[in-house]
Amino acid sequence: xxxxxxxxxxxxxxxxxxxxxxxxxxxxxxxxxxxxxxxxxxxxxxxxxxxxxxxxxxxxxxxxxxxxxxxxxxxxxxxxxxxxxxxxxxxxxxxxxxxxxxxxxxxxxxxxxxxxxxxxxxxxxxxxxxxxxxxxxxxxxxxxxxxxxxxxxxxxxxxxxxxxxxxxxxxxxxxxxxxxxxxxxxxxxxxxxxxxxxxxxxxxxxxxxxxxxxxxxxxxxxxxxxxxxxxxxxxxxxxxxxxxxxxxxxxxxxxxxxxxxxxxxxxxxxxxxxxxxxxxxxxxxxxxxxxxxxxxxxxxxxxxxxxxxxxxxxxxxxxxxxxxxxxxxxxxxxxxxxxxxxxxxxxx
Numbered sequence: 001x002x003x004x005x006x007x008x009x010x011x012x013x014x015x016x017x018x019x020x021x022x023x024x025x026x027x028x029x030x031x032x033x034x035x036x037x038x039x040x041x042x043x044x045x046x047x048x049x050x051x052x053x054x055x056x057x058x059x060x061x062x063x064x065x066x067x068x069x070x071x072x073x074x075x076x077x078x079x080x081x082x083x084x085x086x087x088x089x090x091x092x093x094x095x096x097x098x099x100x101x102x103x104x105x106x107x108x109x110x111x112x113x114x115x116x117x118x119x120x121x122x123x124x125x126x127x128x129x130x131x132x133x134x135x136x137x138x139x140x141x142x143x144x145x146x147x148x149x150x151x152x153x154x155x156x157x158x159x160x161x162x163x164x165x166x167x168x169x170x171x172x173x174x175x176x177x178x179x180x181x182x183x184x185x186x187x188x189x190x191x192x193x194x195x196x197x198x199x200x201x202x203x204x205x206x207x208x209x210x211x212x213x214x215x216x217x218x219x220x221x222x223x224x225x226x227x228x229x230x231x232x233x234x235x236x237x238x239x240x241x242x243x244x245x246x247x248x249x250x251x252x253x254x255x256x257x258x259x260x261x262x263x264x265x266x267x268x269x270x271x272x273x274x275x276x277x278x279x280x281x282x283x284x285x286x287x288x289x290x291x292x293x294x295x296x297x298x299x300x301x302x303x304x305x306x307x308x309x310x311x312x313x314x315x316x317x318x319x320x321x322x323x324x325x326x327x328x329x330x331x332x333x334x335x336x337x338x339x340x341x342x343x344x345x346x347x348x
Contacts, residue, residue: 007043011060016125017112017125018039019033019112020129021064021149022039022067023107024149025145026071026078027138028078028102028105029105029326029329030325031071031075038067039060042063043060043063061150061154062164068146073142076102077102077138079103080104080231080233081233082229084098087241088237091252092251095232096235097236098236101234103234105326106288106302106326107267109126110266127153131267131270132300137183140179144182147175147179151176152180195294196293201271204297205264205271211223211254212254213257213258213260214258215257217246220254223297224297225294225297226242227241230303231301232302233304233305260286261275262289263332267326270292272289273291274327276336281338281339282336282337283337286305287305288326289304290304
């Protein structure tokens with residue numbers, strides 16, 4: 001067995017969970033993939049000096065975490081529009097963008113599974129990647145983010161975290177307290193996020209997709225909670241409340257049946273939709289839509305718009321460079337013939 005084979009056999013099994021770890025830290029699937037590649041490159045170069053005083057897994061997490069900390073210092077946080085200001089009070093608000101803003105991005109579940117993953121590795125990789133949680137992490141400093149993820153998501157001891165970050169257990173525990181307090185302010189109350197039973201969740205999602213595709217704004221509104229929130233990065237404006245969100249859909253998106261096609265996918269450990277928009281006889285990749293379904297209705301809809309496409313009557317060009325990457329990562333085409341459309345069926 002060569003040194004390269006030895007390195008591969010020891011390290012490849014951790015790739016999926018390292019990708020999830022970097023995603024939690026950075027809020028971008030594409031950036032996370034870049035940092036995992038950088039982690040493996042650094043590890044390969046340092047492999048001859050690895051003395052086994054820690055496990056290979058801990059060693060890789062140390063490299064990945066420090067690479068992420070450097071990246072965050074350089075790039076800053078990735079917010080959603082709701083993290084930058086108050087909701088718009090008029091659905092006629094101009095749909096302006098923030099040029100150059102590094103927005104939070106979703107991560108396709110397909111990226112987290114690999115041929116070498118065992119069930120335990122898959123569980124670790126998919127823990128703590130819900131969009132609301134990753135969005136809340138963006139409110140933490142880079143150091144607090146690392147401590148909270150390692151302690152509360154990966155369940156590492158304070159001593160292990162201190163070893164990875166090159167600090168003391170006292171500093172880790174202090175940072176963890178501050179991180180938990182800040183996260184509690186940013187996350188919705190857990191009871192409000194309780195999902196319905198599986199059959200009810202699937203029914204809501206199928207009704208949502210059907211209403212969206214048939215441009216039935218009234219049916220869609222009935223699925224929304226009174227306090228529902230709609231966000232559409234890179235658009236700065238966001239809307240809160242059933243009346244405002246329903247009015248936006250009715251006036252900007254749901255103006256003609258069969259204009260959109262929603263394909264069920266999995267992202268951030270939850271059911272999502274890849275949205276295609278029709279242009280004559282072809283559907284083009286347009287957005288990735290993540291609805292947060294609760295026992296009392298849909299609480300939040302985040303639509304990550306595709307670059308170069310147009311939204312609503314504003315003919316708004318968006319410049320989000322990662323959406324094409326997301327469709328590819330989900331194994332979906334950028335375009336398909338309208339004649340290929342089939343009824344929506346939401347997976348369990």
